[in-house]
Amino acid sequence: MLDDRKLAVLRAIVEDYVSTEEPVGSKALVDRHQLGVSPATVRNDMAALEEEGFIAQPHTSAGRIPTDKGYRLFVDRLTTLQPLSPPERRAISTFLEGAVDLDDVVRRSVRILAQLTRQVAIVQYPSLIRSTVRHVELVTLSPTRLLLVLITSSGRVEQRVIETQLPVGEGIVSDLRSRLNSATLGQRLPDAANRLGDIVDTFPIADRPVVSVVVTTLVEAVSDERSDERVAVGGTANLMRFGDDFDTSIRPVLEALEEHVVLLRLLGEATSPRALTVRIGHEVPYDELSTTSVIAAAYGMDESLATLGVVGPTRMDYPGTMAAVRAVARYVSRTLSTS
Amino acid sequence: MLDDRKLAVLRAIVEDYVSTEEPVGSKALVDRHQLGVSPATVRNDMAALEEEGFIAQPHTSAGRIPTDKGYRLFVDRLTTLQPLSPPERRAISTFLEGAVDLDDVVRRSVRILAQLTRQVAIVQYPSLIRSTVRHVELVTLSPTRLLLVLITSSGRVEQRVIETQLPVGEGIVSDLRSRLNSATLGQRLPDAANRLGDIVDTFPIADRPVVSVVVTTLVEAVSDERSDERVAVGGTANLMRFGDDFDTSIRPVLEALEEHVVLLRLLGEATSPRALTVRIGHEVPYDELSTTSVIAAAYGMDESLATLGVVGPTRMDYPGTMAAVRAVARYVSRTLSTS
DNA sequence: ACTGGCACTCTTCACGCCGGAGTGCCAGCG
């Protein structure tokens, strides 16, 4: 049904359409590719491919363009990922190494990804449910104000200011500080939250109100680690290359990019590292974005797993983009694990 | 030269053009506004206004549109800022109060500002050169790894991991910690950096290498407080309302929005709080953005001063936008000062 | 100083036309 030549024709159609952005006809095909057959033969193959739903024509008697199903076949069976060029790899590597902290890694990742793919890049902040407590610090700012700082193994710092009803003595503070640390140090965040429950009872009744509010705040900070619900976006200017159809293709994307919840759904659940997810057209979980494709990859080690990717028109350079996304995911993983 | 009626005509032209987005003619003007004169008279006034460069016509025999100079006169002399409606004020207030930390305040500010003005919103992170050291913490992570945490009065937390050549005793750490604090506590960041220079010499020779690297790191963290070079952007989707001229009006803006350096120049130097800066068309310091206007306001108290604002087409609702920017700046200032 | 009238300009849209690109089908050929 789909012999080798038909597949070759499909590949040629996808490649030409991606580069020219215009429906491709039988004659143009044989001119640009060495198919070894005549346009008429290609036309027959095209008719078959259209019959199967892999390509379509915008109007009668225009060239063909790939359908979502066609892209899907292309990606699944006709694509071989080539590694990036050494200069590109080096660029990613050195650019990411310049990062000073976690935020900076994310920002730089977005930037390099957008630049490499010339698409809109999205990077989810590393999930921290699997990260551990590195340090808890409790500082007296004033007699009735405490500052609580939580530092996690992923390098993230959370800080809360706590107002207390009554002045707090320095003795309690240092006592509390050491107990908080010994209870949570090295624990994963959810475990740490559980461990904190019992601490309050170990203090004299008189101190419990203060201790209680501190512990509650810490538990909150530990569980409220919703950093994995944050995303960074970049390369919006690349939207311009989408085409000229303003309202139907660009507006919804721009709107989606503002809604981080939407972006998170677009990226999808982080699966195992190195896995590459490609969603094409209607496979994307938003109807408004049915003319776009999303290519995402999980990154990070088991300690901090998250997703990054790009979103672009269904008419995109899949092999190149996939290779770039995969490469960036790998380098980001490496950067995170060595910092 | 510019009598009251001519000013009224200019105001009417600006208002109509902003709302209809189309060149406005003499007849339409007298229909929509109670000018009390005939179209012919208005035409004479328009001719005068055009002579002076306040309005222009796209083609001979089309309606008039305001020039940058016209908008300038409009905002300088014909605009009275009305406070926002109570519901709007309440929305800003409650939305900002929900913020949990500094980052969150900035994010929320961008969002509310974009929503109110229906323009692209830009918020600069508070500058920290004027903020002071609230606390320095030094923690032993392992015998050869120290964690240095710097907490500033603006609520910002910087943390650095320091690898030492030799194991460090706890005695030195606590000694160093207290000296670092006493040297810098309450100091402004630049001053703190200066004060740190002498500390090294007060330690025994044997400890100096360790002390030195810690101090250097702290100095770096203190001076490297470039958070005021960071900005947040939101409301990009509002760009769609710019008009239909893709490449000449939207692309450059999208590109500028990616370049934070450009954005900082757009916002301009933070002047005194409450000051409202309006740059119209060519007054904007980027040629590519000469069809846009920027409205910016300083926010924050003297301790952390920065700028926020919006960028939109020169054809924008100046009074409304100015009022919104001013209001958000005020509420953000208030939020920051009470946290 | 304002107004009504008038001739003129210029854009914008609809209409119709034509060329080009591409298709589908058919008959012939190896």
Next chain:
DNA sequence: CGCTGGCACTCCGGCGTGAAGAGTGCCAGT
């Protein structure tokens, strides 16, 4: 049986024409 060349047909897109509409500038009159 599969491939090829030829041919008639369809449809999009660009282009000139023409009419309509909106707006102006000017002038003479009140």
